[in-house]
Amino acid sequence: MKKLTIYPYSPFDIDSGMTIFESKNSTFIWQLSRFLSGEDINIAILSENNKILKVSKETRYIGDVTTVPDFNKIFGKQIAEILVKHCDNDLIQKIQVTDFSLKNSILQVIFDNDLPLEIAESFDVLKLLKYLELSIENIKCESVYDIIEYVIDIANRLADNSLYVFINARYYLSDEQIISLGNEAKIKNVSILLVSLTLSSVIHEITTDDVVTYFIDGDFVDFRSDGQK
Incomplete structure (x- = not known):
């Protein structure tokens, strides 16, 4: 209380x-x-x-x-965190493998074109989930x-x-x-x-x-x- x-x-x-x-x-x-x-x-x-x-x-x-109100503004900061809590270890590992593959592909483009760029090596599942544009279900409130x-x-x-x-x-x-x-x-x-x-x-x-x-x-x-x- x-x-x-x-x-x-x-x-x-x-x-x-x-x-x-x-x-x-x-x-x-x-x-x-x-x-x-x-x-x-x-x-x-x-x-x-x-x-x-x-x-x-x-x-x-x-x-x-x-x-x-904008329900996504109210709940937006927590929905990705809550989704992660429902992901088991196998799914997290699959997401990490996908992240590694994507980064390797981007690094190859950087090296092939001698670009002065770098990417983060850390794995952050919450940042990856932003790509999905998670949002609260939209319903009509009258x-x-x-x-x-x-x-x-x-x-x-x-x-x-x-x-x-x-x-x-x-x-x-x-x-x-x-x-x-x-x-x-x-x-x-x-x-x-x-x-x-x-x-x-x-x-x-x-x-x-x-x-x-x-x-x-x-x-x-x-x-x-x-x-x-």
């Missing part, structure tokens, strides 16, 4: 499922959004098991979802619900335990949809965080086994149910 610590409040627990974080204070939400996007801003600390985490590595910042549901599905299939951060996505979701997505995220062991600015002065709480709601009002007062404190 990850914890988001924001002075002077008690740490906010962020587990698998859906966590909603709302505030009426626009400056607070803006600063928190910047922090969660990986910017070096000292407003909070993200931790797990008493170890401070590097936000840029531990979160997948989706941001505002008024447009369908709503914010579809986007979050697809992110949950991809994260589960890639076994990615990052924290997925959406900004103002709650505006586009009904309570029933949030409960449904929270349940799916909990089952698939995915952590979804919805951060939103609200005009309300009171908490609109959706709290189930799969959904937790936090609310900071315009005067920076922390509201959460007794079971969350």
